[in-house]
Amino acid sequence: MNKSKVSEYDYIDFLIGTQRVYSSAEAERVSPEQENGPAHDASTRQLHRLFPTTERLWSEAQTHVDLNKGCLIIDDSTLDKFYSRKIELVTRHWSGKHKRVVSGINLVTMLWTYGERHIPVDCRIYNKIKDGLTKNDHFRSMLQVARQRGFQPEFVLFDSWYASLENLKLIRSAGWQWLTRLEHNRHVDPNRTGNILLNQVDIPPSGRSVHLKGYGMIKVFKIVRTDADIEYWASSDLNMSDLMRLKYAELSWMLETYHRGVKQFCGIERCQARSEKAQRNYIELAIRAFLRIEYHCFVKGISWFEAKTAIIRDAVRAYLTKPIYTLDPITLYATA
Numbered sequence: 001m002n003k004s005k006v007s008e009y010d011y012i013d014f015l016i017g018t019q020r021v022y023s024s025a026e027a028e029r030v031s032p033e034q035e036n037g038p039a040h041d042a043s044t045r046q047l048h049r050l051f052p053t054t055e056r057l058w059s060e061a062q063t064h065v066d067l068n069k070g071c072l073i074i075d076d077s078t079l080d081k082f083y084s085r086k087i088e089l090v091t092r093h094w095s096g097k098h099k100r101v102v103s104g105i106n107l108v109t110m111l112w113t114y115g116e117r118h119i120p121v122d123c124r125i126y127n128k129i130k131d132g133l134t135k136n137d138h139f140r141s142m143l144q145v146a147r148q149r150g151f152q153p154e155f156v157l158f159d160s161w162y163a164s165l166e167n168l169k170l171i172r173s174a175g176w177q178w179l180t181r182l183e184h185n186r187h188v189d190p191n192r193t194g195n196i197l198l199n200q201v202d203i204p205p206s207g208r209s210v211h212l213k214g215y216g217m218i219k220v221f222k223i224v225r226t227d228a229d230i231e232y233w234a235s236s237d238l239n240m241s242d243l244m245r246l247k248y249a250e251l252s253w254m255l256e257t258y259h260r261g262v263k264q265f266c267g268i269e270r271c272q273a274r275s276e277k278a279q280r281n282y283i284e285l286a287i288r289a290f291l292r293i294e295y296h297c298f299v300k301g302i303s304w305f306e307a308k309t310a311i312i313r314d315a316v317r318a319y320l321t322k323p324i325y326t327l328d329p330i331t332l333y334a335t336a
Contacts (some may be wrong), residue, residue: 006031006042008050008285014043015266015289017311022267036225041170047273052280054122057288058149061112061121064295067150070114071251073157074139076126078104078284079269086168088276089127104269108138109256109281110146112153118286118294122146125280138163140170147174155179157252163234172236179235179248182220186232187213205247209238221245241274262290265304295296 006027014027067178081104087316088249093106106126112119122145124138135143139162146153155163156171161179184199189211201210203222216336219240221233233245264270266289271282297307 007250008056008147011285012292013045014287015286016308018267019312020306037082041193044273044278047271047278047281048275050277050281051283052277052284054124056289057123058121060288060291061119062149064117064119064291065112066114068152069115070112071155071157071248072087072121072143072146072151072153073111073113073255074108074142074162075159075255076106076108076135076161078102078106079263080104081269087274087279088132089125089279091127093131100210104284105134105279107253108135108137108142109258109269110142111258112151112273113251113254114252115251117298118254120258120291122299123283123287127276136164136167139167141173141217143170153177155248157248168215168236168310176237177237177328179233179237179240179245179252182232182234184230184232188218188220189250191212199230204234206242207240207311247326250327258290261294261304262286265293265308266290282285 010031010151011027014163015022016032024041024047027043028041031220058189062245068237070246078095078097078099080102081090083143084090084103089105091106092101094100095102108124108126109120110122112121124133124134124142126135126138138251139158143156153176156176156178158178158180159168160183163182168178179250182198183196184200185230187195188198188201190208195213198220201208201220203220207219209217209219209220217238218234218236219238221242223231223233225231233249235245239242239296242331255281266286267289268283268286271279271286273279273282292306293304296302297304300307302310
């Protein structure tokens with residue numbers, strides 16, 4: 001096999017630089033002019049040559065994390081593929097964005113943060129039909145990998161979907177603390193008189209320690225939202241205060257911010273290739289592109305939007321110096 005004239009880093013740079021069109025055809029159109037340059041389908045073939053793996057992501061992300069500091073956040077997001085009838089990996093998933101079931105690719109992500117950084121360190125594509133793994137299987141797999149890599153986070157943060165006993169016990173076996181939301185119908189014992197539903201427990205604003213059936217002692221908090229909906233938060237840290245809970249609950253939303261950023265600024269949903277291998281490689285390259293934008297913005301103290309806009313600012317300035325889209329003055333005069 002001949003060596004590709006387009007490297008994975010060329011494709012990453014393209015994903016960073018392009019503003020709206022993320023196709024491989026567009027990558028060819030904007031490639032620098034050079035003698036004996038890459039063929040028109042070089043970018044497409046590059047997506048099919050790479051072996052899909054998350055190790056490349058970790059090799060770049062590990063220098064930007066502190067293994068003994070910060071939090072690990074895990075959640076999934078659906079990459080919209082509304083009109084994809086022949087793209088592999090596309091199935092039906094619930095979308096929090098659209099509040100309904102849509103066609104797309106479900107991506108489970110682990111993010112590291114200490115409040116200012118959004119560093120993706122691992123991810124898995126949910127494809128139960130082919131690999132037989134559930135989202136909770138991917139959740140546990142990423143936790144085990146994080147443990148092998150030496151992470152000692154302050155907390156592991158995740159949604160109620162992942163709050164199964166098996167998952168909670170795995171986090172406890174690693175010696176880590178966790179914070180999550182619990183469904184109102186979880187069984188707890190508040191005073192050693194027997195298990196009742198969580199929504200039947202009297203919980204003061206400062207929280208209450210209860211025994212979670214099948215697990216052990218936890219601390220729960222009852223939060224009444226502005227829309228009158230009720231949330232139940234729970235933590236393995238029995239000394240957690242409500243202020244501390246609020247701090248880490250807000251941190252957990254940083255993964256949602258990351259999801260919006262990698263979709264809007266790196267086009268992670270925009271791959272038009274059909275094969276599973278190409279889709280997996282494109283998603284990985286988009287995440288690695290985000291990692292570079294995130295690092296640049298952290299160093300410069302600017303937003304992701306400013307970083308993307310700055311790329312084309314010189315091009316706009318050059319166009320304003322010599323516009324090429326004009327109307328013929330004679331035609332204008334005749335029309336007037």
